[in-house]
Amino acid sequence: MSSYTERQGGLERRDGEEILRIEPWGPHAVRVRAAAATAIDPVLPGALDTPAPGAEATASVLPDGTAQLVNGRITAHADAQGRLRFTETATGRELLAEKSGCMWGFGPRVHRPLPDGSLHIEQHFEAYDGERVHGLGQHQHGSFDQKGYVVDLIQGNTIATIPFLHSSRGYGLLWNNPALGRVELAADTTRWTADRGRQIDYWITAGDPAEILASYADATGHPPLLPEWASGFWQSKLRYRTQDELLAVAREYKERGLPLSVIVCDFFHWPKMGDWRFEESEWPDPAAMTKELESQEVKLAVSVWPTVEEGSESYDELRAVDGLVGDTDGDGAPLTNAWPARGHGTDYQPMAYFDPTGADARRLLWQRLNDNYRAQGVTAFWLDSAEPDMPAALSTRAVYTAGPGPQVTNLYGMYEAQAVADGLREAGDDRPLSLIRSAWAGSQRYGAALWSGDIPSTFDSLSRQIRAGLNVAMSGIPWWNTDIGGFGGGDPTDPAFRELLVRWFQYGTFSPIMRLHGDRAPNQPFTADFTGGPNEVWSYGDEAYPILTAHLHLRERLRPYLSELSEQAHVTGAPPMRPLLFGFPEDEQAWEVDDQFLLGPDILVAPVYEAGARTRTVHLPAGTRWLDPATGTVHEGGQRIEAAAPLDRIPVLVREGAAVASVLTG
Numbered sequence: 001m002s003s004y005t006e007r008q009g010g011l012e013r014r015d016g017e018e019i020l021r022i023e024p025w026g027p028h029a030v031r032v033r034a035a036a037a038t039a040i041d042p043v044l045p046g047a048l049d050t051p052a053p054g055a056e057a058t059a060s061v062l063p064d065g066t067a068q069l070v071n072g073r074i075t076a077h078a079d080a081q082g083r084l085r086f087t088e089t090a091t092g093r094e095l096l097a098e099k100s101g102c103m104w105g106f107g108p109r110v111h112r113p114l115p116d117g118s119l120h121i122e123q124h125f126e127a128y129d130g131e132r133v134h135g136l137g138q139h140q141h142g143s144f145d146q147k148g149y150v151v152d153l154i155q156g157n158t159i160a161t162i163p164f165l166h167s168s169r170g171y172g173l174l175w176n177n178p179a180l181g182r183v184e185l186a187a188d189t190t191r192w193t194a195d196r197g198r199q200i201d202y203w204i205t206a207g208d209p210a211e212i213l214a215s216y217a218d219a220t221g222h223p224p225l226l227p228e229w230a231s232g233f234w235q236s237k238l239r240y241r242t243q244d245e246l247l248a249v250a251r252e253y254k255e256r257g258l259p260l261s262v263i264v265c266d267f268f269h270w271p272k273m274g275d276w277r278f279e280e281s282e283w284p285d286p287a288a289m290t291k292e293l294e295s296q297e298v299k300l301a302v303s304v305w306p307t308v309e310e311g312s313e314s315y316d317e318l319r320a321v322d323g324l325v326g327d328t329d330g331d332g333a334p335l336t337n338a339w340p341a342r343g344h345g346t347d348y349q350p351m352a353y354f355d356p357t358g359a360d361a362r363r364l365l366w367q368r369l370n371d372n373y374r375a376q377g378v379t380a381f382w383l384d385s386a387e388p389d390m391p392a393a394l395s396t397r398a399v400y401t402a403g404p405g406p407q408v409t410n411l412y413g414m415y416e417a418q419a420v421a422d423g424l425r426e427a428g429d430d431r432p433l434s435l436i437r438s439a440w441a442g443s444q445r446y447g448a449a450l451w452s453g454d455i456p457s458t459f460d461s462l463s464r465q466i467r468a469g470l471n472v473a474m475s476g477i478p479w480w481n482t483d484i485g486g487f488g489g490g491d492p493t494d495p496a497f498r499e500l501l502v503r504w505f506q507y508g509t510f511s512p513i514m515r516l517h518g519d520r521a522p523n524q525p526f527t528a529d530f531t532g533g534p535n536e537v538w539s540y541g542d543e544a545y546p547i548l549t550a551h552l553h554l555r556e557r558l559r560p561y562l563s564e565l566s567e568q569a570h571v572t573g574a575p576p577m578r579p580l581l582f583g584f585p586e587d588e589q590a591w592e593v594d595d596q597f598l599l600g601p602d603i604l605v606a607p608v609y610e611a612g613a614r615t616r617t618v619h620l621p622a623g624t625r626w627l628d629p630a631t632g633t634v635h636e637g638g639q640r641i642e643a644a645a646p647l648d649r650i651p652v653l654v655r656e657g658a659a660v661a662s663v664l665t666g
Helices: 209-220 243-256 286-295 315-320 359-372 405-426 459-473 495-509 537-572 588-592 661-665
Strands: 004-007 010-014 019-024 029-035 058-061 067-071 074-078 084-088 094-097 109-113 119-126 133-138 150-153 160-167 171-175 181-185 189-197 200-206 233-235 262-265 299-304 307-309 337-339 349-353 380-383 398-400 434-436 448-451 514-516 597-599 603-605 615-620 625-627 634-636 639-644 652-655
Touching (some): 004 058, 010 058, 010 067, 019 067, 029 067, 029 109, 074 200, 084 200, 094 119, 094 171, 094 200, 133 459, 233 243, 233 537, 243 262, 243 537, 286 299, 380 405, 459 495, 459 597, 495 514, 634 639
Parallel strands (some): 233 262, 299 380, 380 434, 434 448
Antiparallel strands (some): 004 010, 058 067, 067 074, 109 119, 133 160, 171 200, 181 189, 307 349, 597 603, 603 652, 615 639
16 A cells, blocks of 8 residues: 555655655745644744745646656656656656665655754755856855755845755755855755754746746745836945935935946934934934935835834834844843944943744834934835844844744744835835845845845955855845945045945946945945945046946836836746746856856846956857947857956947947937
């Protein structure tokens, strides 16, 4: 007798040590859950809240004790011992198989009990020669293909863990577990680990890159349309200290006739951490400020931090609803970490953390943002430090409404984005967007616009961001950006930094979101009083200024095209910034390219990321011809060319016949 039974359109196996459930989860996709318990827990936090619609699958229990589940492009085969293989339905080609013959007598799935009642969990898969692995969120290792890497599943400043993997073998896999852990992409095994989890849960789909991301969006949520204001140029620096200073910059852009869509009010514009409002002595009339900016078609975005100071206006309210992160060592007191505070100079003060995993706390946060910002005309929010930013030793002590920190902390930024998205949608805004420094699987459905954090201001860093952005694109997050010029350092009077800023600005012009930000020289100690040097386009000298302003106007002309890409992302999950393999999966050479990208289907961008470079090699994908708008030359696809890259432009080509060509020629 087979150990498998058909259950609600899927399969289930019980062997006394483990429950294994295999079920369709959207078209062309399968969800696998396994637990060393008496039942599968259906409500553990993750990205797969409800089955994606439209699955038409066939489950079969076979006489030899095996079973299979056929769901569109993917078929799951289960052997008599519970090992799974996934194949392409049409051809029978193996996509991925659970590992056989693991060490120490373990099968492909490991559930090891821990003293606190949780489990150390491992899922082992076979490895394949020649496989390329993309996605997994945002990391700073500088590689697009991550085969051979050990990738920690943890959030951090510059790191955003999204445990969704895209394989060149034609499958995408989501590790639907927000616990701290890692994925080891070794030559002999791919191993996913949760250091302290509850059950194994993964989701797999099949297809070409576009089909895989479409299935992923169906399963984890489609991004909302990008707000019209967000597609233009964002001006920011660390930091505008007063209302007068910020307005003076916005007025200068208008007087110079330069396009400006968003200007950002950075942190410490509040009285206390957790007040989530303007300090009146520095920002005396926010409503008048936003009204003036709106008259110039400029949106004000404000920084929101998750830290909460005792004595702030939100502290007691949050404690009353268990809305502050708890501490396993705190005897009932909230978890705290030292941060700068007004009136204390360099003496940092203990700050608690807002807990976004609780619905009551999310509603309270939105109420503050609504009453103190939205009522003043502010509807754009920058959710900074949303990892949350705390030492690793503290994160393991954290206790959230959703569970212990080691089990759920990777969800923090997603839930914080949800707080803002839910509030904006309730207020009638169906295009929520939050600039945020952390993301997890499903963050895209809440309008998360991820940026790469406090990165160095170097050419090496720029190179790493290109690869990081491509992996974010393959992780289901369409709206991504960097601090143009990098965050940490940079002297506007230094010719070397001016060259870097120009090259980064050119790259940013074709990024999904274009935002200038950074802590420029002269730098100051990190206190509530500090500010950085100038960081406006006129801050970088007479040679750079016409180049930067020309790219501002180019970005403005690109906005209708970006609106089309927003519609594509919303409907299909296709990212605006695309690796060449996404648009040209049949071109084998396109899979090798990790320093170029497509902006939508028609624009090919080759950033310059080496100091002094005035040419660069460009791969032209096969299957079409490519127009160089700068020269009028049309090149055949399927070849590499040495393209000119003078300081005033980077190589950008257009698919022959595409209407957007006129935008690039002005």
